[in-house]
Every structure is written in C-alpha cells, then in structure tokens.
Amino acid sequence: xxxxxxxxxxxxxxxxxxxxxxxxxxxxxxxxxxxxxxxxxxxxxxxxxxxxxxxxxxxxxxxxxxxxxxxxxxxxxxxxxxxxxxxxxxxxxxxxxxxxxxxxxxxxxxxxxxxxxxxxxxxxxxxxxxxxxxxxxxxxxxxxxxxxxxxxxxxxxxxxxxxxxxxxxxxxxxxxxxxxxxxxxxxxxxxx
Amino acid sequence: xxxxxxxxxxxxxxxxxxxxxxxxxxxxxxxxxxxxxxxxxxxxxxxxxxxxxxxxxxxxxxxxxxxxxxxxxxxxxxxxxxxxxxxxxxxxxxxxxxxxxxxxxxxxxxxxxxxxxxxxxxxxxxxxxxxxxxxxxxxxxxxxxxxxxxxxxxxxxxxxxxxxxxxxxxxxxxxxxxxxxxxxxxxxxxxxxxxxxxxxxxxxxxxxxxxxxxxxxxxxxxxxxxxxxxxxxxxxxxxxxxxxxxxxxxxxxxxxxxxxxxxxxxxxxxxxxxxxxxxxxxxxxxxxxxxxxxxxxxxxxxxxxxxxxxxxxxxxxxxxxxxxxxxxxxxxxxxxxxxxxxxxxxxxxxxxxxxxxxxxxxxxxxxxxxxxxxxxxxxxxxxxxxxxxxxxxxxxxxxxxxxxxxxxxxxxxxxxxxxxxxxxxxxxxxxxxxxxxxxxxxxxxxxxxxxxxxxxxxxxxxxxxxxxxxxxxxxxxxxxxxxxxxxxxxxxxxxxxxxxxxxxxxxxxxxxxxxxxxxxxxxxxxxxxxxxxxxxxxxxxxxxxxxxxxxxxxxxxxxxxxxxxxxxxxxxxxxxxxxxxxxxxxxxxxxxxx
Numbered sequence: 001x002x003x004x005x006x007x008x009x010x011x012x013x014x015x016x017x018x019x020x021x022x023x024x025x026x027x028x029x030x031x032x033x034x035x036x037x038x039x040x041x042x043x044x045x046x047x048x049x050x051x052x053x054x055x056x057x058x059x060x061x062x063x064x065x066x067x068x069x070x071x072x073x074x075x076x077x078x079x080x081x082x083x084x085x086x087x088x089x090x091x092x093x094x095x096x097x098x099x100x101x102x103x104x105x106x107x108x109x110x111x112x113x114x115x116x117x118x119x120x121x122x123x124x125x126x127x128x129x130x131x132x133x134x135x136x137x138x139x140x141x142x143x144x145x146x147x148x149x150x151x152x153x154x155x156x157x158x159x160x161x162x163x164x165x166x167x168x169x170x171x172x173x174x175x176x177x178x179x180x181x182x183x184x185x186x187x188x189x190x191x192x
Numbered sequence: 193x194x195x196x197x198x199x200x201x202x203x204x205x206x207x208x209x210x211x212x213x214x215x216x217x218x219x220x221x222x223x224x225x226x227x228x229x230x231x232x233x234x235x236x237x238x239x240x241x242x243x244x245x246x247x248x249x250x251x252x253x254x255x256x257x258x259x260x261x262x263x264x265x266x267x268x269x270x271x272x273x274x275x276x277x278x279x280x281x282x283x284x285x286x287x288x289x290x291x292x293x294x295x296x297x298x299x300x301x302x303x304x305x306x307x308x309x310x311x312x313x314x315x316x317x318x319x320x321x322x323x324x325x326x327x328x329x330x331x332x333x334x335x336x337x338x339x340x341x342x343x344x345x346x347x348x349x350x351x352x353x354x355x356x357x358x359x360x361x362x363x364x365x366x367x368x369x370x371x372x373x374x375x376x377x378x379x380x381x382x383x384x385x386x387x388x389x390x391x392x393x394x395x396x397x398x399x400x401x402x403x404x405x406x407x408x409x410x411x412x413x414x415x416x417x418x419x420x421x422x423x424x425x426x427x428x429x430x431x432x433x434x435x436x437x438x439x440x441x442x443x444x445x446x447x448x449x450x451x452x453x454x455x456x457x458x459x460x461x462x463x464x465x466x467x468x469x470x471x472x473x474x475x476x477x478x479x480x481x482x483x484x485x486x487x488x489x490x491x492x493x494x495x496x497x498x499x500x501x502x503x504x505x506x507x508x509x510x511x512x513x514x515x516x517x518x519x520x521x522x523x524x525x526x527x528x529x530x531x532x533x534x535x536x537x538x539x540x541x542x543x544x545x546x547x548x549x550x551x552x553x554x555x556x557x558x559x560x561x562x563x564x565x566x567x568x569x570x571x572x573x574x575x576x577x578x579x580x581x582x583x584x585x586x587x588x589x590x591x592x593x594x595x596x597x598x599x600x601x602x603x604x605x606x607x608x609x610x611x612x613x614x615x616x617x618x619x620x621x622x623x624x625x626x627x628x629x630x631x632x633x634x635x636x637x638x639x640x641x642x643x644x645x646x647x648x649x650x651x652x653x654x655x656x657x658x659x660x661x662x663x664x665x666x667x668x669x670x671x672x673x674x675x676x677x678x679x680x681x682x683x684x685x686x687x688x689x690x691x692x693x694x695x696x697x698x699x700x701x702x703x704x705x706x707x708x709x710x711x712x713x714x715x716x717x718x719x720x721x722x723x724x725x726x727x728x729x730x731x732x733x734x735x736x737x738x739x740x741x742x743x744x745x746x747x748x749x750x751x752x753x754x755x756x757x758x759x760x761x762x763x764x765x766x767x768x769x770x771x772x773x774x775x776x777x778x779x780x781x782x783x784x785x786x
Contacts, residue, residue, distance in 0.1 A: 047637035049644045057644060128643040147640045173285040174625025177585070178558065178618040 049127035050149030078103035115160035122152035215492035226499035233335035235261030249303035305473030326469030331461035358430035361523030371405035375412035381463030485546035567606035584623035729771035
C-alpha cells in the first residue's frame with residue numbers, strides 16, 4: 001500500500017515539477033513588455049497633453065490610473081472619457097473633479113498674427129508641435145493639429161493667443177437625436 | 193419574361209404621384225439671380241476660378257476641383273458673377289455654405305461646346321474625362337461623381353448595368369416624366385455608359401405604377417439589346433441594393449459596393465446628363481425637379497437651372513402661402529424639411545413638396561416601444577430596428593455597430609410602420625453621426641499622441657546632443673591647456689624666459705606639472721618625463737661648457753691635469769648625447785643649443 005501512495009506522490013511531484021518548469025519558461029519567453037493596461041487607458045484619453053490632470057501628459061496620467069489612481073481628472077475628455085475608463089476598469093464612474101477644470105467645448109488656439117512678436121515661447125510650450133514659426137518671425141497655429149490644450153496662452157508675453165470654440169460647420173454637422181418634450185397624453189389633453 | 197426576385201420587408205405608402213404627372217415638363221423661367229453652391233455632392237468642395245464682376249458664358253467652368261473626389265461647376269447661363277458668399281444651401285442642417293451668385297444677362301450665350309458624337313472611336317478614358325469635365329455627379333440622391341463610379345476597380349468586371357427608373361418614393365415623378373418625354377436621350381446616355389463598361393446585360397427597371405414611362409422606354413429600346421423590366425411597386429425598390437436584389441437575386445455585401453458583385457446602378461437623370469455632355473457637349477447645368485404638394489395650384493415637373501432659388505420655382509407653380517405648412521426637399525420618406533425657400537436647386541435636388549398641414553402633419557409624439565416587431569418586418573435590409581433603436585438611444589454605439597447600423601439605408605420604412613410613432617431613422621442618423629465624430633476624434637487623438645511622442649523623442653535627442661557637445665568642448669579645453677603648459681615649460685628649460693613674469697609662470701607651471709605627475713604617477717612611471725629629460729640635458733650641457741672652459745684654461749697653463757680634464761669633457765659629451773637621444777625618443781626634436 002505504501003508503495004502505491006509513494007508512486008502517486010512521486011508522479012504528482014514529477015508533474016508539478018514539469019508544469020512548474022513549463023509555466024516558468026512561458027512567463028519568461030512570452031513576457032509582456034510594459035503594462036498593457038496603460039496602453040488601453042492611454043488610448044481612451046483625449047491626448048490633448050494639456051496637463052490639467054496634474055501629470056505631464058496623457059501617458060503619465062494613464063500610468064497613474066493603472067496604478068489605481070482616480071479616473072476623474074481629465075476635463076478635456078469629460079464625462080465620456082470617465083465613462084469609458086469606468087467601463088474598462090470595471091469601477092463606478094465618478095463626476096469630473098472640478099479641481100482640475102471643467103469640461104469645455106472643443107477649442108483651438110488662434111494667434112492674432114499682427115500682434116505676434118516672434119518670441120517662440122508658444123512653440124516651446126506646445127506639446128504637439130502644432131505651432132509654426134521661427135524667432136522674430138510671425139507664428140501661426142496649425143489648426144488641424146491643435147488639441148486645444150491652452151498651454152500656449154500663458155507663456156505668450158503679448159497675450160496674442162485666443163482660444164476659440166470650434167463651431168460646427170456644414171461639413172462636420174451631424175444629425176442630433178430626436179427630442180420629445182411631451183408625452184402623447186399631454187398633447188391629447190392640450191388639443192382637447 | 194425576365195425572372196425577378198423579391199427583397200425582404202418594404203412598405204406600400206400612398207403614392208401621391210398623380211398630382212405632378214398631369215403636366216409635361218416645363219422650362220422654369222430665368223431667375224433674377226442664380227445661387228450656385230461650390231459643393232453639390234459628396235467629396236471635396238470646388239474652388240471658384242472666376243473673379244467678382246467677371247462676365248461668364250453659359251456652360252463655362254466657374255469652379256474646379258484640383259485634387260480629390262469632385263467635379264467642376266459650370267455657369268448655368270451667361271451673366272456676371274456677383275459675389276462669393278456664405279448663403280443658405282439645401283442641407284438638413286439648414287446651415288450656410290460657400291456659393292457663387294450669378295446675375296443672368298438673359299442672352300443665354302453658350303461658351304464653346306465640344307460634342308463628341310463619334311465617342312466610339314475614342315479612348316474610354318477620354319470619354320470618362322469628358323463626363324467628369326461636364327460636372328456630372330449622380331442625380332438620384334447621394335451625388336457621387338459619375339466618372340469615378342464608371343471606373344470600377346480593375347478586378348471588378350461590371351456584368352450588369354442597371355438604369356434605375358423605379359422611383360419608388362411617394363410624390364416624386366421627375367424620373368417618370370423624364371422617361372415619358374426624353375426616352376431616346378436616356379437610352380443614348382445608357383448606351384454611352386454601356387460602351388464604357390461593356391456589361392453583359394443592360395436593364396432599365398421601372399415600377400409597374402408608371403405604364404406610360406414603361407411604354408415610352410420600350411419603344412425607345414426597340415432594336416437594341418437593352419431590356420425594360422417592370423418591377424412590382426413597393427417602397428424602397430428604388431434603393432440601389434434593393435433594386436439589385438430584385439433584378440439579380442444577389443445581395444451587395446455589407447460595407448461593399450455593387451461593383452463587388454458585378455453590378456452598377458445609374459439614375460435616369462444621370463443618363464440624360466451623360467447623353468447631353470457627350471452628344472451635345474453641354475455640361476450639367478439643369479435638372480428636372482418635381483414641384484408638388486397641396487399648397488401649389490399648378491404642381492408639375494420643371495427643368496430648372498442649377499442655382500435657381502426654390503422660392504422662384506414655387507412662385508411659378510402657384511404657391512399659396514396660406515396653405516403652406518412645411519417645405520420638404522426630396523421625398524416624404526427620405527427628404528428633409530427646409531427652413532427657408534431661398535435655397536437653390538442643386539444637382540441632387542429631385543423634388544420639392546410644399547405640403548399643407550393636412551398633407552404632412554407634424555409627427556405624433558413618440559411613445560414607448562412595445563416590441564411589436566413591425567419595424568423588423570418592414571426593414572428591407574433585414575436589420576433589427578428595435579435593437580438598433582435601444583442601443584442608439586442609450587449611446588451604446590459599439591453594440592449598434594455590431595448589429596450593422598451602418599448597413600441601414602435610412603429608407604424610413606421602420607418609422608413608417610411604427611405604431612408608437614418613434615422616429616427611428618432619426619435615432620440611427622444621430623448614432624451614425626456620433627460614431628463618425630468619435631472615429632474622427634480617435635484618429636485625431638492618435639495623431640496628437642504620435643506628435644507628442646515624436647516631440648518628446650526630439651527633445652531628448654537634442655538634450656543628448658547638447659551633452660555630447662559639452663563634453664567635447666571640455667575635452668578640447670583640457671588639451672589646449674596641456675599644450676600651453678608644455679610650451680611654457682619648454683621655454684623655461686631653454687632659458688628663454690628672460691622676463692620675470694614668464695619665469696614665474698614657468699615655475700608655477702612646473703610646480704603644477706610636478707603635482708600632476710605625482711597624482712598621475714602610475715601612468716607616468718614608464719614614460720620618461722619630457723621636462724625631466726630637458727632638465728637633464730640642460731644640466732649636462734652647462735657642465736660640459738664649464739668642463740671645456742676648465743680644459744682650455746688648463747691647456748693654456750700647461751697644467752698636468754689636462755688628461756683628466758679631457759676624459760671628463762669626453763664623458764660630458766657622451767652625457768649630453770645621451771640626454772639628447774632620450775629627448776628625441778620622447779617624441780620631440782631636441783632643442784638646439786643656440
């Protein structure tokens with residue numbers, strides 16, 4: 001009887017060693033570089049790189065969220081981003097932390113070009129290289145690349161940068177969902 | 193009898209076509225001002241190539257698309273360009289867009305026309321270019337540039353060319369009347385397109401509620417291979433995908449185009465435009481528009497110049513303002529309400545309904561969905577309208593997309609049958625728009641990330657380069673200092689340092705060198721110190737000099753130590769030689785004695 005027990009124990013032991021080795025090898029061989037969660041979170045953030053969350057860019061903020069930090073510090077993303085993050089991380093969505101700013105309409109920076117002195121300060125501040133110009137020459141914002149982060153407004157010594165709300169034009173317009181203000185019985189009552 | 197198939201779903205709304213088929217197509221009078229939008233179709237807007245105040249001829253190109261999907265815009269009549277401005281255009285948003293305005297001079301003077309009646313002797317590309325240069329885009333609805341549509345991908349052979357004369361939407365009769373009155377022109381256009389595509393089969397499909405049009409077309413195709421097929425009246429049989437299904441039994445794959453299954457649909461109006469462009473050399477500057485609705489005393493079809501304000505057309509058709517409740521552009525199923533009659537006719541405007549309040553009443557308020565499933569039965573695309581509605585309303589766009597939201601053709605059949613009067617199509621349109629916006633934002637965010645990361649990498653690289661340069665500079669400075677030190681020492685050793693300052697500096701340098709030598713003792717051990725060698729040499733020379741002078745003195749005095757002194761001088765000579773040799777070995781030529 002002892003032999004059979006011994007055999008069973010040895011067999012299990014051998015199996016444990018084999019599978020342990022396999023798993024150990026696989027974890028080394030197929031190691032995932034970096035934290036994949038950070039990538040996923042980063043892809044949900046609006047990439048304005050504005051730093052309103054208190055981190056130097058979207059990726060550092062994504063890293064802090066991956067480590068369990070709050071998900072409600074991103075004003076440019078607003079409620080939509082918070083909801084998407086909550087879905088991804090399976091946590092309760094929270095209202096936007098007003099300490100970091102409020103959700104605003106989409107904006108772009110526009111330089112009043114005749115006032116620009118060509119100091120290049122805004123160019124250095126722009127996180128996405130969306131401002132074009134060189135020293136002592138007029139600068140201008142590449143509108144299609146501007147994320148509306150605000151970071152160029154503060155450094156401008158002559159205050160010639162405006163943040164302009166992007167108005168929907170005929171090419172970006174989309175149908176809005178129907179609004180039903182009243183219910184059917186109200187209307188019948190009103191017309192009767 | 194040609195075999196026909198049926199498509200799923202569909203509805204039979206009241207046709208309301210008789211109102212506008214009583215009169216033949218009239219020519220709309222020339223308005224006082226034409227408003228020509230620069231974008232009249234899908235793709236990129238055209239750019240004006242005329243100047244303000246410039247006089248243009250009828251058919252002259254006034255706006256051109258230099259790159260991208262688009263066709264040029266032509267002057268609908270001769271006259272003067274008045275302004276280029278943002279004006280209301282026919283668009284569901286009711287927004288303004290860039291338009292050219294033209295004041296007609298009433299002379300209708302044509303520019304040079306280049307008809308090519310012998311197009312069969314030309315290259316197909318040349319004919320396609322002529323179609324493009326005539327500004328032709330699809331006149332059925334979406335308005336896709338026809339020359340691009342007629343160039344299917346090389347691996348897609350179009351075996352069936354369909355001329356869509358179904359015109360299934362209520363009220364609209366523009367195609368019906370065109371087929372009755374311009375059948376031969378339509379067939380000419382169809383022949384040109386068939387010559388370009390070389391299909392095996394060429395079909396004209398007409399709903400069975402248009403017997404006159406069918407008769408006219410049958411007469412026109414006599415003696416040709418073109419078939420005229422009568423299809424049962426059912427909305428939306430005129431939808432491209434539905435018509436293909438009726439005629440061939442095949443379904444266009446989701447997200448694909450008809451050319452993927454070897455079929456192409458063209459509109460009746462497009463065929464007329466193609467015939468005029470090739471056979472008469474006339475660009476697309478007018479189209480047939482149905483004017484109908486209870487608020488008009490003389491409903492009918494008119495041939496209107498592109499750019500004619502709809503208000504003019506309505507006035508001409510006897511608009512009675514008191515009855516007008518709603519102005520709809522397009523049909524009652526897929527059209528949209530116009531906020532103002534001041535918008536112009538464009539290449540895709542096929543119908544204007546001036547409806548009374550009784551005719552197109554405001555929609556009933558939306559009631560809750562009762563899950564009756566009638567919408568699913570009516571859907572010609574076999575989608576699940578209910579589910580799409582829930583997901584669109586709740587903003588769960590991913591699930592809506594998963595249920596093929598983008599296959600919805602927005603025909604409105606589901607809304608039509610809904611007993612709770614839910615404006616389903618509006619929800620789908622909003623959801624589609626929202627999804628497209630999100631996709632665009634995602635693309636922009638990705639690009640912003642790329643740019644941000646590129647910038648970070650660039651800053652880091654610059655920092656590294658700066659660091660590298662700093663190190664190089666430091667090294668160069670150290671070398672220069674060492675060289676200077678060596679030179680100074682040399683000068684001291686030569687005894688050239690006549691003035692005190694130089695001597696002092698040399699002493700300091702020497703001290704420094706000694707100290708350095710001490711701290712760097714191990715590497716300096718096997719390499720003989722140059723300074724040391726020079727010192728030795730100098731010492732040896734001065735000794736030799738004294739010895740020589742002593743020897744000369746002794747010789748002069750005839751002293752007995754002359755032999756000794758001579759040996760000493762020889763020894764010193766050797767010493768000097770050794771020192772010189774050592775110095776030469778150290779790398780530098782020995783300093784001269786002078």
